Amino acid sequence: MIPRDEYLNFLLRFKNQQLIKVISGIRRCGKSTLLELFREYLLNNGVDKEQIIFINFEDLEYEELQDYHKLYNYVKSKMIPDKMNYVFLDEIQHVKNFEKAVDSLFIKKNADIYITGSNAYFMSGELATLLSGRYVELKMLPLSFSEFCTGTPDSISVSEKYRLYIENSSFPYVLRYENDYRDVREYLLSLYNTILIKDIVERYKISDIMLLESVVRFVFDNIGNQLSVSKIANTIKSDGRNISTKTVDKYLQALVDSMMIYQANRYNIKGKQYLKTLEKYYVVDIGLRYALLGKRGYDVGHILENVIYLELIRRGYDVYIGQVGELEVDFVAMNDNGSEYFQVSASVRDEKTLERELKSLQKINDNYPKYILTLDDDPVCDYDGIKKINALDWLLKKYN
Structure with a gap:
């Protein structure tokens, strides 16, 4: 174990x-x-x-x-x-x-x-x-990346372990399949159907399962994007299915209650206000997302963002999407000791990308820690107090 x-x-x-x-x-x-x-x-x-x-x-x-x-x-x-x-x-x-x-x-x-x-x-x-x-x-959540690594051979590189972590699953049982993706996918789809039927459909007495699945697929396909109930309803309607905003709201709450998805609300950093619009959603397991959607929309940045969000939850933070003026901070992580700010990007080796990620953090005037987490295998950098760190090192707690 x-x-x-x-x-x-x-x-x-x-x-x-x-x-x-x-x-x-x-x-x-x-x-x-x-x-x-x-x-x-x-x-x-x-x-x-x-x-x-x-x-x-x-x-x-x-x-x-x-x-x-x-x-x-x-x-x-x-x-x-x-x-x-x-x-x-x-x-x-x-x-x-x-x-x-x-x-x-x-x-x-x-x-x-x-x-x-x-x-x-x-x-x-x-x-x-x-x-x-x-x-x-x-x-509880499924395995963290650090826990997952303890269940994989030492001969596998950290970057390969991360690929397995997101493509197979963070659910513990999947490690028994030794990377046979067909078996992994069958297990995950079986788990998905059990959660959908027993924890959502039966509990909320939902009659149109296909409509519920349309909402699930849309949210899974849009992790890390700003979403609203009306946007989801309008998109599904454009595909020829009739659904009300009230029904979408009910389905989203059911998915959150079942812990299949997590809702991240917005927080105005300067005004110190919690906002109720344009929330984002993250899925409990990226492997589950792959099993349902396949590898279309393989957005490395949003997938990493999803992994970081769940890790912050594991570490006991309350996590919000930050707003500073017109700019956005990927995560504001709060606990009894204060706040930490995070930008997440697959890579910031491009100067314009680095400038964009730094910009919102630079507008925050308090002295709480600020980080940029990337998959770039580069040394730790400091930009006037903003630390740029390899995300896998951060997940493995190699950086304090």
Whole structure:
């Protein structure tokens, strides 16, 4: 198993605390494997096997426990008095009214509860209502580029690993196929269809699946471009399909809730205002995009931009599209320590391209770090405090 150290450290940080640990993320991003890694840690650090109660609700063996009364009684019967019991409830969205069982277990002082789920109902804002004030959430993504590299042979160059990362997939299971793209594509399309049907169509009661797929394909084909609901609706209408802006908005929210796409809103840097127009969308996995669209529209810059966006999310930032006057900054990344600014470009060896990428960053008057990330294999450069760094080095955390 590929180590997921940052995610594992999150669980260790909150271990034994009186909080429900919620692990959310798109299907097959590695949530169950993370729980396995955590169980291994517990067993290697003084916890007896009998103290660990693990239920995977996608396993037919536990189907009858999808009744929350039976689930509660089962877990209660397995708990060891006077010892901490570690309760893992994997893909708990299959249990109707799961929160009632979880709440009853939560009030027991010797229960440390961990739950995972992939369904839009489980991931959406409704979770805050169901478990209000009693949980911390770990939002998982598929493999980072650094994690992906640990699962590939050392003999492969970093640039070749990046090509495999974006063309095959960042979903962990794909590494088992050893770069057989036909098998990879079949797996990804199967995963895509499962998410589309189980997490979107069934949840939102969507009747026109082909129309939904038209929206998916349009968004996948326009990662990193400014989009609006009306633009998407008008484009689909021009192809002969009738769709309202209200329906597009509903479909986009469903895709965001399922974690298939991420919405990046705009932020006015000088005015320090959050804006509600001309947002951009990024897909959870570039390989999934290739599986659906093929290699048409192979835009190296926007693909790199998508990878950088997801990495910033992994590193715990809130990420926005920056606006400074009439100019745009690809990403404003915010956390408790302040902001960082990023421009992303496949290459800036052309002087005009470099000038364009520098221009918006130069108009920002604060002293927070500013970066240009490119695929150029050049030494780190400094342009009056703006650092130009190789993007793969940044992804591998070789630059601090």
